[in-house]
Amino acid sequence: MPETAQQDRKEDSTLKTIATHTHTKDRALRARASAVIPGGMYGHQNVGAMPEGFPQFLERGRGSRIWDVDGNEYIDFMCSYGPIVLGHAHPKVDAAAAAQQAEADCQNSPSSRIVELAELLVATIPHADWATFAKNGTDATTWCLMVARAATGRRKVLAAKGAYHGAAPWCNPRPNGTTPEDRANLLYYSYNNLQSVEAALEAAGDDTAGIIVSPFRHDAGFDQELVDPAFARGLRAICDRTGAALILDDVRAGFRLDIGGSWETVGVRPDLSAYSKAIANGYALAAVVGADKFREGARQVFNTGSFWFAAASMAASMATITAIKEERAIESMTNAGTLFRDGLAAQAESHGLRIRQTGPVQMPFLTFEDDADFRKALVFTGEAIRRGVYLHPRHNWFLSAALTEDDIAEALEVTDVAFARVRTAFGAD
């Protein structure tokens, strides 16, 4: 028996989740997909660059658990890259959506759900005086820029270098298919660096319509960085001084850090906030909320889509926001995330590995020392997925309120083995 197989046996014997995963159906589907989908799959859910063992096709979700097409079960630490905040198939959310769907979803006009949801967002988010709805996070961020431009009559928008604000040509992370003109009115600053904002502002002259910013730095592939409260306050002061719109891109973090908006944690209120992902626990919806100062600008911009007034995802959103409050979901995610972070830190230390855990515990990310090429991260997450724990090597993770202390304990059993494998492959730090 080769050494690693012996090790496998010894380590896995202590685990409830045994590495017996097969991926026969997944492989067959990949072959079919390669014929009818460019590259076989596309976008952030393409697992082509992920370690072996990551399924390309999933079949089912319940609470903290997901199953792939071959029936393998995983504890889910990605939550569909954010949308699932209460756990998969949350009964109250699904019941609200189904009840609405049975009456009507996409009609010639909105249902009364649009009014009720706008009222709920305005009541929940302190800086919100009004709300509008769309389908994608990119719809929301793009429309924020348009509102800022319409309201100010200016063109330039300041954005952080490397930040992700969507996949439209103005913000797509790859150059392919975009033109220089798509970004002609963008200037870039460095996150948490006010001096760089002032420099961009000066370059824009008196033509700055807005500043878009994420609640914390969560650029994929990098350690996360919490916002410096002084930076957030500085942006607020600059926008107050210049009349530019302070735009918070809360698409990724919204409803995970603070129910009132992610910068309530640092006491800074934006003019416009873009939401999507967790707003309806997996149902397709996006929203922009704004302050009265930008209501008239918002009114002026033509803003529409075929499915933007559909009622079922709005009913789901109301049920989601209500459940986040009633079930203390943010507290649950914080507790689970703290347990997980503390456990990972202790394990890494016990294996002699140096790691960095960054970002809020509800949206954690783990990187290894001397691992710019992610080789250690690939081993770590590859060993975890084979044992039923779904983590990501390059992208922040997302916790849901469905994760129990038992789930965390079970996941930590797996990560202990995964750390051991990293230590075996790369040695101690």
Added chain:
Amino acid sequence: MPETAQQDRKEDSTLKTIATHTHTKDRALRARASAVIPGGMYGHQNVGAMPEGFPQFLERGRGSRIWDVDGNEYIDFMCSYGPIVLGHAHPKVDAAAAAQQAEADCQNSPSSRIVELAELLVATIPHADWATFAKNGTDATTWCLMVARAATGRRKVLAAKGAYHGAAPWCNPRPNGTTPEDRANLLYYSYNNLQSVEAALEAAGDDTAGIIVSPFRHDAGFDQELVDPAFARGLRAICDRTGAALILDDVRAGFRLDIGGSWETVGVRPDLSAYSKAIANGYALAAVVGADKFREGARQVFNTGSFWFAAASMAASMATITAIKEERAIESMTNAGTLFRDGLAAQAESHGLRIRQTGPVQMPFLTFEDDADFRKALVFTGEAIRRGVYLHPRHNWFLSAALTEDDIAEALEVTDVAFARVRTAFGAD
């Protein structure tokens, strides 16, 4: 009794649908909406500029019928501005979506539905060798431009003056919130005018990445215009000659004119087609299908959204496309549309009114002689909505396969009264 009230009584006595509509709940909701939604409502479903009697809020849909929040019933000739092609709450479509939703919708990866749906589109649409998915029609049209640019390494795209391709900054029909740079790489031609295309092509030099075109001219507020087959063939020849992508924006017309793509009717096959609206009978989904020649370009462009891989709307789409075929939905819409068009023509003539009925009968539009300001159209559709027939004064209508001959007969009873009112108000032509 005033003259019009007498007339009302006489005319309405022949109608099953009596004008007893009240809008108490609708008015109360509008008041609430004005506090929390900019302008009270926004986008194409804002009824602010519609005749009195149009409800802002709808509650229920079944087959060819819809109900507003005050319980008023209407025969639906707008079909949610296109998405509803089989009728509201189609049992097979809703069952397919609900069954999928019960397993999973938005996950860390797509379900096998994405492969099955891509295969179905490739099997159904002759020019399609592959497919990708998104949420909005605008996602699909925007991505077609990106693919054309990535594939050709060129920047310029030719579009028809006044055509609607979505609400993103590059195509938004209003200037508010957009910048000149958003359209720096667009050149415009006149629909059905090949000479104007050649002129735009010359202006673009050797930098033309693609030509985007609607299957027929359906600019809102104008008589519709069917495509001249020689124009379609001419565009195909230009694209073959130059290597530019021929992009068919089939978002509005797709699955109503021809199951294989709207230009199958004229025998011209595009390189890329954008779909949305009717693709899933009301569930939020968009797709791009393309020829092998553009597969590599498609692979290169980063294309993603939080909900773009969600399975329920894909299951709905497969059920929709299958039902369109099995139930001969396009034939049904054509029959109903022909009956309606013939009936309207006879009625207008009998009232001494000159009208124009344009576009395919499945997506008809009616305008009055000497009515550039739509005053006659407003009276006509205002009288119709009060009597339970939902038409639109400025936008093409959409028929569904749920419309029966009895529905058309009932609607024609109403339009006969509405024409009489136009004649009373404006005189004969």
